[in-house]
Amino acid sequence: MLRRIGLSNFKCWKALDIELAPITLLFGANSSGKSAILQSLLMLKQTARGFDPGQHINFGGGDGDYVDLGSYQDLVYSHDKHMDISISLTWEKAGVQLSRKVGAIWAEDPADHLDIGKSIRYDVEWRTRRGIFINKLAFATIENGNSTDAYVLRHKEDDSYALWMPGWDSEYEVGGFSPPRSCFILPSHKDWSFPHYSLEFEQLMFCVSYLGPLRGYPKRQYLWTGGKPSIVEPDGDHAIELLIASSRDDGVLLREVGDRLKALDLAESFCVQPIDPGERVYEATASIGGIESALLDVGFGISQVLPVITMLMSAPSGSIILLEQPELHLHPNAQAALADLMLEVAEKRNLQLIVESHSEHIVRRLQRRIAEASPAIAKPQNIKMYYCQPGEGGATIDEVVVDRFGQIVDWPEKFMGDISGDIHSMAKAAIQRLHQERVSV
Secondary structure, eight states, X not given: OEEEEEEEEETTEEEEEEEOOSEEEEEESTTSSHHHHHHHHHHHHHHHSSSOTTOSOOOOOSTTOSOOOOOHHHHBGGGOTTSOEEEEEEEEOOSSOOOSOBTTBOOOOGGGSOOBTBEEEEEEEEEESSSEEEEEEEEEEEETTEEEEEEEEEEOTTSOEEEEOTTSOTTOEXXXXXXXXXXXXXXXXXXXXXXXXXXXXXXXXHHEEEEOSOOXXXXXXXEOOSOOOSSOOTTSTTHHHHHHHHHHTTOHHHHHHHHHHHHTTSOSEEEEEEOSTTSOEEEEEEEETTEEEEGGGSOHHHHHHHHHHHHHHHSOTTOEEEEEOTTTTOOHHHHHHHHHHHHXXXXXXXXXXXXXXXXXXXXXXXXXXXXXXXXXXOSGGGEEEEEEEOOXXXXXXXXXXXXXXXXXXXXXXXXXXXXXXXXXXXXXXXXXXXXXXXXXX
8 A cells, every 4th residue: 555655846746745545535726736646656657567667767658558748858847857856655565475577577585575564665766967867766664664674776977876775884885786777676786686675666556557537438339359358447448348257257246336336326237248149249238217228328427437436346455546537427426425435445345546536525425424433444544635736836735634523624725616605605695685675675
């Protein structure tokens, strides 16, 4: 689970450092930096798990990339290419151990893994001069709040690299390191080797899944090729194929998705079924008001939330799910019920959710559940909310603090629009109008 993320000179963020929780929600005006926070993780993921794992930074734009960030100058704050770009992450040790080749790393010995329960701190800093290079790459183990086993690789003026070990003699450096060939691989040097950190970083990126705000339009028919996709794509593609595979297997995922559509009051039932003798062509249908119709012929909200539900119900335990505007095209009651689904999968399926949203109804339902103290995960420490705003000195972010009674302690200005101002103005206008009507009588 990710515990902190920090950004420096990344898009509109001059500086950012926030704590993350099992459920973290990012709110704010348009172009206030919400999506940029998610994009920093997606950039790391496509760098670590892309076609060329030797790239130390992948701005995207290619087939299979999650985000297209252009060039260094496009990405850096104020488009000032003389500035450094940095990202820092802190995460808990993954509960799943990998002992197979993952990207660029081969781990044969389980002893290379860190002990479960410890946390890892990661820092990377890029700079451009004659080209883009890594100026700093650092890892540390955090145990009981203290940093141990820390290693910082720094670029030197002569273009060599040296390893510095904080906590040791401050003058103790090991020189002669080769440039890091990726943003998460500390290069080996004589007796120095760090495969466990690289593997843990790749495991973290492996756990990250993303669903964007623009989900594809539903189809009238879906072709079954016999394969079974393992993930829902960022545009929602493969959601129906996952459900078709479920219908041909044990049907569990299909039933779970249908149950959640019913809980959101969007459909009485949902199914996928073959429409040809060879069972290669399938149709997705939903029953509304007792009438079963193709997905293409019912409200658009069902097809847009279907990938959200499918991802939340199919992602492996321990996944980190990045969602952008999951509430799009949903009625307010369905948006509130979506908040309950978030709580359910965070608690029962051990998923971490980082959600960019504009939904007041999600906020209100989470406040209610915190006040009710039900389900058990509905506690202030498990639900973080942040409000982002653009500014001349870079985007700013404020935590929206919710107490144990579900009350927002200090309501940020313009959070969820000017609701209080509208209510006050409406009441004032009503009183003035009533007074005018009485005077005129």
